[in-house]
Amino acid sequence: MRESSQLRPIAMLLAAAALSLVSPSVANAASADAARSEKSASYTDSCATGLAVSLYNGLKIRSQPKNNATVIATAGLGDPYPCELDTVKLGDRYNGCGVYNANGWIIIQVGPERYGYSAMTCWRDA
Numbered sequence: 001m002r003e004s005s006q007l008r009p010i011a012m013l014l015a016a017a018a019l020s021l022v023s024p025s026v027a028n029a030a031s032a033d034a035a036r037s038e039k040s041a042s043y044t045d046s047c048a049t050g051l052a053v054s055l056y057n058g059l060k061i062r063s064q065p066k067n068n069a070t071v072i073a074t075a076g077l078g079d080p081y082p083c084e085l086d087t088v089k090l091g092d093r094y095n096g097c098g099v100y101n102a103n104g105w106i107i108i109q110v111g112p113e114r115y116g117y118s119a120m121t122c123w124r125d126a
Contacts, residue, residue, distance in 0.1 A: 043097065043121045047083035047106045051126035054079045056097060059123075061116035065091025065105035069117070073110040080126055082109040088120055097122040 044052055054075035061081075062069035075081060084107035093103045099121040106120045 042124060043099075044083075044106060044123045044125045045104070045120065046086045046088050047120075047123075047125065048086060049125045050082060050085045051080055052083040052106060052108065052123040053126050054081070055122050055124055059118060061108050061110055061118045063116060065089045065117040067092045067094055072114070072116045073108075075108075075118070083107060083123070084109075084115070089117060091117065094119055 043055065054077060057077040059075040059079075060071045061073040061075060063072050064070075087107055088104045089107065090103050091105045093101050095101065096119055102119065102121050104120040105117040106123060108116050108118050108123075110116050
């Protein structure tokens with residue numbers, strides 16, 4: 001069956017409308033990916049400056065990179081702590097500070113010759 005010349009413009013309009021419906025979701029997906037990248041970049045990935053700032057109040061610093069290790073200090077929101085430069089230790093997995101299934105822990109200095117571990121996703125470089 002041949003398509004009439006009157007139906008062809010309608011088909012073209014419908015195709016254009018369908019494309020305009022698809023394009024925003026692609027743009028939204030791209031902006032969501034960019035937002036996730038920006039958010040994930042907001043925490044330290046290795047204590048690059050030698051000084052980390054707590055992103056949360058009541059942040060636990062533990063004796064080992066384990067969820068059940070003894071808490072040796074607690075950081076408040078915005079508290080700066082010296083940290084071991086360019087070092088991340090892999091330890092227990094945790095869900096926290098906006099990240100799920102992470103296992104990177106930074107080494108935080110809590111006193112003279114006294115160090116502990118804290119979830120790297122809860123700190124930013126100073």
